[in-house]
Amino acid sequence: MEAFDGERAYEHLRNLTVELGHRLAGSDEEKEAASYIKSEFDKNGLKTVFQNFPVMVYQPRTSKLEVLEPKLGEIGCELVGLSSSTQPEGILGELAFVETGDVQYLQGNLTGKILLTIGPVRFEKYANLMKMKPVGIVVIEPQIGKPPSRVDILPEWRERFGTVPMMRIALEDGVKLVKEGAKVMRMAVHFNEKKSLSANVIGELKGDRIPEEIVLIGAHYDSSPGVQGASDNAGGTAVMLELSRLFAANGSARTIRFVAWGAEELFLRGSQYYSQKLKEKDELQKKKQANESVNVTELRNHRLCINLDVHGGILGKNEAIVLGPQDLISSVRLLSNEVGPAIELTEEVHSSDSTALSRVGIPSLSFTRKGGTAEYLHTPRDNIEYLDAHHLAMYGAFIGLWVKRYVADSLSFPFERSIPESQQKKIEDYFKKRLGPNLRNC
Numbered sequence: 536m537e538a539f540d541g542e543r544a545y546e547h548l549r550n551l552t553v554e555l556g557h558r559l560a561g562s563d564e565e566k567e568a569a570s571y572i573k574s575e576f577d578k579n580g581l582k583t584v585f586q587n588f589p590v591m592v593y594q595p596r597t598s599k600l601e602v603l604e605p606k607l608g609e610i611g612c613e614l615v616g617l618s619s620s621t622q623p624e625g626i627l628g629e630l631a632f633v634e635t636g637d638v639q640y641l642q643g644n645l646t647g648k649i650l651l652t653i654g655p656v657r658f659e660k661y662a663n664l665m666k667m668k669p670v671g672i673v674v675i676e677p678q679i680g681k682p683p684s685r686v687d688i689l690p691e692w693r694e695r696f697g698t699v700p701m702m703r704i705a706l707e708d709g710v711k712l713v714k715e716g717a718k719v720m721r722m723a724v725h726f727n728e729k730k731s732l733s734a735n736v737i738g739e740l741k742g743d744r745i746p747e748e749i750v751l752i753g754a755h756y757d758s759s760p761g762v763q764g765a766s767d768n769a770g771g772t773a774v775m776l777e778l779s780r781l782f783a784a785n786g787s788a789r790t791i792r793f794v795a796w797g798a799e800e801l802f803l804r805g806s807q808y809y810s811q812k813l814k815e816k817d818e819l820q821k822k823k824q825a826n827e828s829v830n831v832t833e834l835r836n837h838r839l840c841i842n843l844d845v846h847g848g849i850l851g852k853n854e855a856i857v858l859g860p861q862d863l864i865s866s867v868r869l870l871s872n873e874v875g876p877a878i879e880l881t882e883e884v885h886s887s888d889s890t891a892l893s894r895v896g897i898p899s900l901s902f903t904r905k906g907g908t909a910e911y912l913h914t915p916r917d918n919i920e921y922l923d924a925h926h927l928a929m930y931g932a933f934i935g936l937w938v939k940r941y942v943a944d945s946l947s948f949p950f951e952r953s954i955p956e957s958q959q960k961k962i963e964d965y966f967k968k969r970l971g972p973n974l975r976n977c
């Protein structure tokens with residue numbers, strides 16, 4: 536097989552970042568990125584389809600935070616998408632620092648105040664904060680040295696608990712506010728929102744010997760608003776596109792579906808949609824053939840999901856996250872020892888598309904290059920200057936070799952289609968933490 540070409544991958548990266556800029560889910564730029572990916576799949580001769588699904592999209596306009604008492608002036612901030620906008624003059628409120636936002640800190644009268652808390656904010660914490668009836672929430676970035684992230688809350692939270700204007704500030708500014716005893720502040724937030732469509736772009740390479748067995752190689756191509764999202768995840772998309780070229784030329788025993796997932800940043804919307812559709816079809820088929828044993832459905836033919844999220848950083852550390860059988864972990868460890876690079880293996884659930892696929896029973900293997908400047912993810916600093924062709928190829932070539940050995944060339948698929956119970960529980964916990972106990976995904 537031809538070698539992984541870092542320069543080609545870098546060209547994809549450049550087209551997705553410098554040429555397009557941001558790729559916010561549901562935006563025109565995300566659509567342009569989808570057509571770019573489709574045209575690359577088409578060039579490689581893959582059978583390409585779009586899978587559309589609805590998303591709630593927001594467009595940040597203005598965000599301003601000012602401390603009036605004591606007079607600390609303006610503080611750098613980013614609005615939290617899908618919270619709520621204020622009038623142009625903003626809202627005025629007394630500030631209450633509630634530490635991590637755990638119930639132990641939510642004592643006394645907090646009604647009508649602006650709550651200041653250190654991130655992250657998940658479902659339960661959001662519910663607890665909103666019970667206090669605040670007029671605003673300011674979230675301190677949990678990581679040192681990082682500009683405030685451009686993120687959003689889930690529409691599901693809003694429907695359930697309502698919302699108030701929310702913002703994020705840098706950790707260093709959070710310290711300043713607490714230390715100086717910031718008392719009164721003004722928050723002005725404005726963003727537009729509308730219902731829109733995002734899409735998964737699927738390019739299929741039919742297997743030439745065992746076409747019914749399907750392996751996914753996916754990477755999300757959307758980004759946070761107004762940021763290049765270079766390492767997260769134009770980098771992973773670039774690696775995926777280069778792999779699609781190599782395997783389209785090389786051929787594969789089993790079917791490989793290359794997928795560019797849409798709307799990952801809005802909580803894995805594309806991969807959840809894809810997984811849910813598979814599951815619905817599976818259940819329907821089971822119902823129809825209640826008396827016969829149904830072993831073969833499209834869902835069950837999915838043997839593995841390979842996920843590429845955060846790639847290409849000049850400085851960073853290669854990691855692989857496995858939700859599945861021990862053999863899968865061993866295979867990565869052995870190949871990494873044999874040919875390099877070094878890869879740290881973990882079996883913890885992480886927040887990316889593979890978790891949605893594993894939730895419906897498909898084992899997953901996520902390759903990611905974390906640390907270094909990838910820590911800037913979801914901020915305007917996650918741009919192309921911190922990535923290069925060499926580091927796209929370093930991990931890309933390894934992934935290519937792994938796929939060739941175990942997916943494209945392997946006579947019998949080497950990995951059991953199973954996920955240990957302890958991991959299944961962790962996956963459910965992950966979704967519960969974000970969506971709450973009684974909500975379905977999507």
Ligand SMILES: [Zn+2]
Pocket residue numbers: 755767768799844845887
């Ligand atoms: Zn990502």
